[in-house]
Amino acid sequence: MAGHPLKKIQCESIARTSGKQCRAKGYLKKSGHYRCRFHGGASTGAITLEGKLIAYKNLKQFKNYTDEQLLIWIQNKLQKSSSV
Ligand SMILES: [Zn+2]
Structure with missing residues (x-):
C-alpha cells in the first residue's frame, strides 16, 4: 500500500x-x-448564477431555451426553494 x-x-x-x-x-x-x-x-453544485446557467444549459429539457429564459427559470426556482 x-x-x-x-x-x-x-x-x-x-x-x-x-x-x-x-x-x-x-x-x-x-x-x-x-x-x-x-x-x-x-460537490454542492454550481453556486454562482453564471455557473448554474452553464450547468442547466447542458440539460436536454432546456435545449430550446434562450439564456434569458433560462435565467428567469433559475431565479424562479431559487425563490421557490428559499421560501419553503
Ligand atoms: Zn467511505
Missing part, C-alpha cells in the same frame, strides 16, 4: 453491504466527520 497506512484517517461511513466501516482514506468535511471520495458528497 502506498503512502502511510498507519497515519491514514479512515472514512467514518458504514458500508451497507458488509456493515463495516469504509476502508478508504477520509477527508475532513464541514460537518466535522471524515468521509472518503465515495461517501463525501463533496
Whole structure:
C-alpha cells in the first residue's frame, strides 16, 4: 500500500453491504466527520448564477431555451426553494 497506512484517517461511513466501516482514506468535511471520495458528497453544485446557467444549459429539457429564459427559470426556482 502506498503512502502511510498507519497515519491514514479512515472514512467514518458504514458500508451497507458488509456493515463495516469504509476502508478508504477520509477527508475532513464541514460537518466535522471524515468521509472518503465515495461517501463525501463533496460537490454542492454550481453556486454562482453564471455557473448554474452553464450547468442547466447542458440539460436536454432546456435545449430550446434562450439564456434569458433560462435565467428567469433559475431565479424562479431559487425563490421557490428559499421560501419553503
Ligand atoms: Zn467511505
